[in-house]
Amino acid sequence: MKALLVGVGQAGGKLTTALSEFDAEMGFGAVRDALAVNTAAADLDPLPLDTVLIGQSRVSGHGVGGDNELGSELMDEDSIEVLDALAPRMTAEIEAVVVVAGLGGGTGSGGAPVLVRELSRVYDVPIYALGVLPGRDEGALYQVNAGRSLKTIVREADATILLDNDAWRSAGESVEGGYAAINESMAKRVGLLLAAGEATQGVGESVVDTSEVINTLRAGGMAAVGYASSPAAEDAGENVNTVTSAVRSAVMTGLSLPSATDADAGLVAVAGDPDRISRKGAEKARKWLQEETGSMQVRGGDFPMNSDRIAAVVLLAGVERSKRVEEFLERARQAVRDEPEAKPDPATAFHNDEIDDLL
Numbered sequence: 001m002k003a004l005l006v007g008v009g010q011a012g013g014k015l016t017t018a019l020s021e022f023d024a025e026m027g028f029g030a031v032r033d034a035l036a037v038n039t040a041a042a043d044l045d046p047l048p049l050d051t052v053l054i055g056q057s058r059v060s061g062h063g064v065g066g067d068n069e070l071g072s073e074l075m076d077e078d079s080i081e082v083l084d085a086l087a088p089r090m091t092a093e094i095e096a097v098v099v100v101a102g103l104g105g106g107t108g109s110g111g112a113p114v115l116v117r118e119l120s121r122v123y124d125v126p127i128y129a130l131g132v133l134p135g136r137d138e139g140a141l142y143q144v145n146a147g148r149s150l151k152t153i154v155r156e157a158d159a160t161i162l163l164d165n166d167a168w169r170s171a172g173e174s175v176e177g178g179y180a181a182i183n184e185s186m187a188k189r190v191g192l193l194l195a196a197g198e199a200t201q202g203v204g205e206s207v208v209d210t211s212e213v214i215n216t217l218r219a220g221g222m223a224a225v226g227y228a229s230s231p232a233a234e235d236a237g238e239n240v241n242t243v244t245s246a247v248r249s250a251v252m253t254g255l256s257l258p259s260a261t262d263a264d265a266g267l268v269a270v271a272g273d274p275d276r277i278s279r280k281g282a283e284k285a286r287k288w289l290q291e292e293t294g295s296m297q298v299r300g301g302d303f304p305m306n307s308d309r310i311a312a313v314v315l316l317a318g319v320e321r322s323k324r325v326e327e328f329l330e331r332a333r334q335a336v337r338d339e340p341e342a343k344p345d346p347a348t349a350f351h352n353d354e355i356d357d358l359l
C-alpha cells in the first residue's frame with residue numbers, strides 16, 4: 001500500500017520516523033512520504049522529517065500540556081496549513097493516508113481526529129488512524145484523553161489500528177524507558193503490513209495484494225496487527241508447523257492490542273522465501289484464524305521476501321468487542337471516578353452518541 005504518513009504530536013512524530021526508517025531500511029517503498037505536525041517546536045526539531053508547527057499564535061510553540069481540547073482547537077484553526085503542506089505529497093500513486101498519534105497526550109489526542117476528518121473531506125483514498133493507547137501505569141489524564149480521542153477517531157477514520165503501550169511492557173521496564181525499542185517493534189508490524197501488498201518478487205495468485213489489506217480494513221472500527229517469525233527449513237514440505245506456529249504466535253503473543261481476537265475480518269500474510277512457504281501450513285493457519293476470530297472473512301496470501309526465516313503478519317479488523325478494549329475503557333472510567341473534574345466519562349461516551357465527544 002503506497003501510503004502517506006502524518007505524525008501528530010510527540011509520539012506521532014517519533015513513530016512516523018520509526019516507520020519511515022524501517023520502510024527505507026527494508027527497501028519496501030510503501031511509505032512514499034511523511035510529515036510531522038505538532039504544537040511543540042522542541043518535539044519537531046529533532047525529527048528527520050518535514051514538519052508543520054501549528055497553534056503558534058496561541059501557544060508560541062510550547063505545546064498544549066496534555067489539554068486535548070486545545071489540541072483539537074489548534075488543529076481546527078490551522079488545518080489549512082497542514083492540508084497545504086500535504087497537498088503536493090498527495091500524488092496519484094498514494095493509496096492511503098495514515099495519521100499517527102499517541103491518544104493519551106494533548107496535541108495528537110485532540111489534533112489527530114480533526115485532521116482525519118479534514119482529510120476525509122478532501123480525499124477519496126482511505127484515511128486510516130494509527131493510535132497509541134497509554135499503558136495502565138500512565139496517569140489518569142492520559143486514560144481519559146485516550147478514551148475521548150479513541151471514540152472520536154474511530155468514528156472519523158476508515159479504520160483505526162491500535163498499538164497498546166502495555167503490549168510492549170517487559171517485566172520491570174517502564175514504558176517511558178523503552179520507547180525507542182517499542183517504536184521499532186510497532187514500526188515493524190505496521191511497516192510489514194503496509195508493504196505486504198507491495199511485494200514485487202515472485203508471482204502467483206497466492207501473493208497478498210494491497211486491495212486485500214484495504215478490503216480487510218473495510219470492516220472499519222478498530223484493528224490490531226500481529227507479528228512473529230521463526231527459522232525455516234529449505235524445503236516447504238518441512239515448514240507446515242513453522243507457518244502455523246508463526247501465525248499462532250503472531251496472534252497469541254505478538255498482537256499490537258493483546259487478546260483482541262474477536263474480529264470481523266482478518267488477513268494473514270506469510271512472509272518469506274516462496275520456496276520455503278508451505279501452502280498446506282498457510283491454509284491451515286487461515287482456517288485456525290477463522291475459528292479463533294469467529295470471522296469467516298479471513299484472507300490470506302504470501303509476502304515474498306528474501307529470507308531464511310518465515311514470518312507471519314496478521315491483521316485483525318473490527319476488534320472493538322474485544323476484552324482488551326473493554327479493559328482499556330474500564331481504566332478510563334476508573335480515571336474519571338478518581339478525578340471527577342476530568343471531563344465526561346469516556347467509556348459511556350464511547351457507547352453513547354448523545355454524549356459529546358471531542359468534535
Ligand SMILES: Nc1nc2c(ncn2[C@@H]2O[C@H](COP(=O)(O)OP(=O)(O)OP(=O)(O)O)[C@@H](O)[C@H]2O)c(=O)[nH]1
Nearest residue numbers: 009010011063064065066102104105106107108134
Ligand atoms: N509508543 C510510544 N508512545 C509514546 C511515545 N511518546 C509518547 N508516547 C505516549 O503518548 C502519550 C502522550 O502523547 P504525546 O505524543 O507525548 O503528547 P502530544 O500529543 O505531543 O501532546 P502534548 O505534549 O500535550 O502537546 C502517552 O500515552 C505516552 O505514553 C513514543 O515514542 N512511543
